[in-house]
Amino acid sequence: MNTDSEETSEGEGQRKALVVILVGAPGSGKSTFCENVMRSSSRPWVRICQDSIGNGKTGTKSQCLTSAVSALKDRKSVFIDRCNLDREQRADFVKLGGPQVDMHAVVLDLPAKLCISRSVKRTGHEGNLQGGKAAAVVNRMLQKKELPKLSEGFSRITFCQNDSDVEAALNTYSALGPLDTLPSGCFGQKNPDSKVQLGIMKFLKKVEAPTNAGAVVNSSQDSTSTQITREKEPCGKGPENVSSSSGYVGKETKEGEDLAVGLVSGTVSLNDVPTLAFPSISTSDFQFNHDRASDIIVEKVEEFVNKIGNGRLVLVDLSNGSKILSLVRAKAAHKKIDSNKFLTFVGDITRLYSEGGLRCNVIANAANWRLKPGGGGVNAAIFSAAGPALEVATKERAGSLLPGNAVVVPLPATSPLFSREGITHVIHVLGPNMNPQRPNCLNSDYNKGCKVLREAYSSLFEGFVSIVKTQENSPKGSIKNLGLESSESQDHFGGGPRNHFPNSGQKIKRESFYESERNKKCKGFQDELGADVTNSRVGKETLNNNKAWGAWAQALYHIAMDPERYKNDVIEISDDVVVLNDLYPKAQRHLLVLARPEGLDHLADVRKEHLQLIKTMHAMGLKWAEKFLCEDASLVFRLGYHSDPSMRQLHLHVISQDFNSKHLKNKKHWNSFTTAFFRDSVDVIEEISNNGKATLKDDDSLLSMELRCHRCRSAHPNIPRLKSHISNCQAPFPATLLQNDRLVLASSKAGINP
DNA sequence: GTTCTAGAAC
């Protein structure tokens, strides 16, 4: 083995430095681990300990970073000896990695009890964590624990859950000579979903910790358990209520593990990419041969995978042991289909995001020919999860479906599948039937069957292609199609197809179920929907126009009517607009451009005749944004309107994207600027110009959505943690924001990640 | 829109 002196001459070029980030609570033995390795290792190590780096006092993270950089310059390997319990804490250190620097994590995931007792006993320890406080601190830190993942940027992660694991890791690192490297990957993770998963899943409003896999689906609330109940009562209430032969909702036991796996691998990678999730068509209740079906799936996927732009196709099945899934996986791999474009996924297609972390904007439904809810399997599950809104929207599009065909149905924003799962369209597909107990059985005629199944997948994928194309052309394209906004929906509705529901008994049952499930806020609107969709639209619009503004909501209106009286508050007055700083700014820079005309209370009032006005407002906002950019080029601005503002009088927000403000205090604040509730001024101008009115996304659910970083889209459990994350997040802004001048940034930075 | 505060969550 080489000595240090040898490699300074020759080995230097080859030697890869190593950064090992220790992860563990106080008392988990991080320092001991480092010391033991350093005592016996022939590799030059530097231990960077935040507890001791500050000249006897506790140091800072940046001191640690600086020391790490200089150690790496000296071609030494580095231990980062601090707790590093959450991803955020680790992130800056992980950035030290690169082509010449291997990034490892060693996780000392020992029982909390043990860490606490060690901490308590410890006297004069560098961290000065003594006595009774220790227990509380360790517990608190463990609450935040987020086990590292390779996706954070590690090439190797070693998990230690007991003393012998620690011993093994110790031996591995001690034996590491200056030129040696260790294999990449995760090692020693026996229980991948201990505390961390619980944390993540809980804050993403997911199911409970999957340590007890059987509990997962059972413990998840509402529709799923209701379906289960329904399935288990085959003596049910109507002809549609037959027991599901596919067992779609019956096989909970295994899913826990699979959902957790899906969460880990799927959460990050699939965000913001148009994604179609589809079940295997005809293979369950329609008893189509799995081998033939899998051939056709792979054949059709291969055909379409290049027609869907950056979109993706995901074959979903509820059970892990699914034969069809493994057949398709094998055949797709054999044909070398791009695994970024096509994947298989185990999970409930109605809960892909909330339980599986997989974002899909479109799902396919294995429908029946009458496009009715019920039956069993995927169809029952989707109609049930989507609520009555899907039935209504489906009836607007088609009354029935022939085998081999598909129909695209935009999902109204009132559907829980829209608000909870982010699904904008459902594509109903009807495949060939090989089951003699179902209508139109092909009696084992697989010539015909295969042809029809091919047609079915073609129709399905064509439908998805058309959605992707529409959205490419106009990012807001899909919204036009939403039931609530669509004017043509009225026309299609005219014939009164609702009367054609043959078993209204079941329908009423479904509606009352949803009513009871929905919170009070939605109830009123839900009632309207149940009564008459046409009226509900009008009703809502009228409601908006006559919105009652409380006394406290009039401030901007008064200013707009008589700006001279509020000279101290306003910073610019013109004939058409007034500019002022927001009294409670939600970012470093946050101003309002007020429209002056009376009668323009909010965005819903804006029509084509106001086009010039909103262009003037935009220009004024832009002027001020640019002025601020001259003072601070690091700022990034966004200009837009709240779909349903609290304050009367049309006002344009001009807000810097740091969101660094003590006034940003709650979920509503955050979501009003970072979800679709915030309507970009450029889009509003385009919509007014094209359609004569702006699209409003005033669904309450948007404001109560989980907290996601506006840059990297990561989710955070509460406002303080979100704020601490956004103060550091340097991820590029999502693609949609970078398009169409939605963001205003310093000109020199155009095209570069800010 | 904010403030206040009960009580849930940690």
Next chain:
DNA sequence: GTTCTAGAAC
């Protein structure tokens, strides 16, 4: 015990 949220009042 402290932190955080969410609902009511303004």
